[in-house]
Amino acid sequence: MSNTIIQVKNLHKKYGEFEAVKGISFDVMEGEIFGLLGPNGAGKSTTLEIIETLREKTSGEVIVNGLNLDHSPNEIKKIIGVQLQTSGYYPNLNLIELIRLFAGLYNEEADPMALLDKINLKDKAKAKFKELSGGQKQRFSIATTLINHPKIIFLDEPTTGLDPQARRNLWDLIKGIRDEGTTVILTTHYMDEAEVLCDRVAIIDSGKIIAIASPDKMIDDLVATGFERPKEVKKANLEDVFINLTGHSIREE
Numbered sequence: 031m032s033n034t035i036i037q038v039k040n041l042h043k044k045y046g047e048f049e050a051v052k053g054i055s056f057d058v059m060e061g062e063i064f065g066l067l068g069p070n071g072a073g074k075s076t077t078l079e080i081i082e083t084l085r086e087k088t089s090g091e092v093i094v095n096g097l098n099l100d101h102s103p104n105e106i107k108k109i110i111g112v113q114l115q116t117s118g119y120y121p122n123l124n125l126i127e128l129i130r131l132f133a134g135l136y137n138e139e140a141d142p143m144a145l146l147d148k149i150n151l152k153d154k155a156k157a158k159f160k161e162l163s164g165g166q167k168q169r170f171s172i173a174t175t176l177i178n179h180p181k182i183i184f185l186d187e188p189t190t191g192l193d194p195q196a197r198r199n200l201w202d203l204i205k206g207i208r209d210e211g212t213t214v215i216l217t218t219h220y221m222d223e224a225e226v227l228c229d230r231v232a233i234i235d236s237g238k239i240i241a242i243a244s245p246d247k248m249i250d251d252l253v254a255t256g257f258e259r260p261k262e263v264k265k266a267n268l269e270d271v272f273i274n275l276t277g278h279s280i281r282e283e
């Protein structure tokens with residue numbers, strides 16, 4: 031039913047003598063949220079940046095929407111959206127000005143208020159980027175990936191450092207983007223996040239993929255081996271308590 035939009039075959043990346051990515055292969059399907067999970071240093075960012083055309087691979091093959099990375103990097107750039115490190119923004123421009131600036135770089139028409147509405151930041155339209163909270167900055171930077179109407183967006187640890195409410199707001203935003211037809215590939219080291227957000231995940235450790243499946247399938251497979259959690263699990267956790275006490279709405283920080 032769904033088409034493959036990214037194919038990675040036997041990808042290797044060496045930094046000098048050190049091999050950070052050791053021959054990984056995976057496919058991403060059109061319209062899914064695909065997660066690369068793994069501890070720090072596993073090779074997640076390296077892998078994403080190679081697919082984004084921002085880093086040279088050592089060997090292997092990468093095809094994005096039928097385009098070979100070796101032959102058509104510029105065509106690939108046109109159909110992807112990449113979340114920049116937030117420190118890269120001009121701190122003294124307001125959000126409308128930043129959206130216009132990005133749109134100009136992409137040669138696209140932008141409707142800044144519509145975009146801000148999508149991320150619940152209309153009331154911050156005249157605020158400067160540096161005046162936003164952590165969660166608002168992340169929402170804004172995700173929105174900027176959408177300006178060139180990409181087929182695929184890449185989010186590298188989009189929720190790291192956010193509080194629980196801001197994380198959940200971001201999950202809703204990312205699901206909404208996927209629901210509108212954009213493929214999302216993201217990295218995270220939060221398993222709870224991957225479980226609610228990702229259609230499929232690849233678990234990567236020390237430069238190797240050790241499992242690829244839907245979170246559901248991975249959990250079922252583990253349970254089928256006879257695995258049981260060591261102690262009885264309560265019906266709520268401390269995060270649920272926090273969100274219940276402070277409210278789940280867009281109220282942030």
Ligand code: ADP
Pocket residue numbers: 045048050068069070071072073074075076077
């Ligand atoms: P992750 O995003 O999973 O935390 P990275 O892809 O950033 O992992 O890094 C994978 C490994 O490659 C780490 O051991 C890291 O120190 C190393 N590494 C990353 N970038 C460079 C670089 N530019 N030069 C040398 N080593 C690097």
Ligand code: MG
Pocket residue numbers: 074075076186
């Ligand atoms: Mg990383």
